Amino acid sequence: MADSASKTSGRTPLMAGNWKMNLDHLQAAHLVQKLDWTLRDGRHDFSAVEVAVLPPFTDLRTVQTLIDGDKLQLKLGAQDLSQRDSGAYTGEISGAFLARLGCTYVVVGHSERRELYGETDEVVRDKVQAAYRHDLTPILCVGETLEVRQSGEQVPHVLGQLDAALEGLTPEQAGSIVIAYEPVWAIGTGEVATPEDAQEVCAAIRARLAERYDQQLADGVRVLYGGSVKAANVAAIMAQSDVDGALVGGASIDPNEFASICRYRSHHGADA
Numbered sequence: 185m186a187d188s189a190s191k192t193s194g195r196t197p198l199m200a201g202n203w204k205m206n207l208d209h210l211q212a213a214h215l216v217q218k219l220d221w222t223l224r225d226g227r228h229d230f231s232a233v234e235v236a237v238l239p240p241f242t243d244l245r246t247v248q249t250l251i252d253g254d255k256l257q258l259k260l261g262a263q264d265l266s267q268r269d270s271g272a273y274t275g276e277i278s279g280a281f282l283a284r285l286g287c288t289y290v291v292v293g294h295s296e297r298r299e300l301y302g303e304t305d306e307v308v309r310d311k312v313q314a315a316y317r318h319d320l321t322p323i324l325c326v327g328e329t330l331e332v333r334q335s336g337e338q339v340p341h342v343l344g345q346l347d348a349a350l351e352g353l354t355p356e357q358a359g360s361i362v363i364a365y366e367p368v369w370a371i372g373t374g375e376v377a378t379p380e381d382a383q384e385v386c387a388a389i390r391a392r393l394a395e396r397y398d399q400q401l402a403d404g405v406r407v408l409y410g411g412s413v414k415a416a417n418v419a420a421i422m423a424q425s426d427v428d429g430a431l432v433g434g435a436s437i438d439p440n441e442f443a444s445i446c447r448y449r450s451h452h453g454a455d456a
């Protein structure tokens with residue numbers, strides 16, 4: 185199985201663990217230490233496959249302290265941010281705070297935020313812009329529901345979300361974004377999209393970036409797949425030429441499983 189994305193594209197694969205609302209700060213410390221130990225034990229090459237953890241807000245300081253203190257090569261990110269920078273917005277978290285905590289990434293527009301908390305395309309666009317104001321790299325989530333998939337409209341649906349979120353970005357900003365294609369029907373369901381399903385939409389995302397900006401910019405943007413990614417299915421997904429990594433939910437809170445996902449290149453049948 186050819187790992188064509190990382191071999192020919194020059195894009196560094198990214199494996200990002202979205203813990204969602206799991207693990208308090210003590211459990212977070214335990215997981216991060218175990219993950220780091222497991223990856224080092226397997227001689228993980230962090231420059232070849234980047235690894236990020238995206239814990240709940242209340243864990244960020246603890247994880248930052250571990251990363252800094254023990255010089256871990258894990259990257260840190262948050263699961264959401266406010267579209268505003270400061271002020272009377274009870275319960276909100278500013279991108280400025282995340283930047284101060286050493287976050288590199290922030291997830292924007294996850295389908296759970298869109299569906300459960302009513303985030304519209306406009307809110308998602310404002311959050312993408314807020315991320316850039318604070319030098320955070322957005323991991324912009326897009327994806328279709330089962331109904332849309334069944335009607336065969338997944339590509340136009342996802343491109344509509346993408347266009348809305350990219351509105352107003354400079355080419356420089358757009359060139360550094362990370363996009364995660366997460367079909368809603370595959371999230372937390374065990375129902376993984378086929379590698380071909382993932383490739384179809386990830387390729388369409390890249391083609392739209394080329395249309396909006398240029399081919400060189402599009403070729404540099406990392407497009408992840410998310411939805412029931414496990415150690416057992418990651419290598420086949422990563423073999424697709426337009427898939428540059430995974431946004432992993434449930435499997436990312438098991439350090440052995442997540443480490444195995446990060447080491448997909450060493451799986452049986454995958455190129456090293």
Ligand SMILES: O=C[C@H](O)COP(=O)(O)O
Nearest residue numbers: 202371372411412433434
């Ligand atoms: O952000 C991660 C995705 O929602 C995927 O979650 P999952 O791996 O539990 O299906």
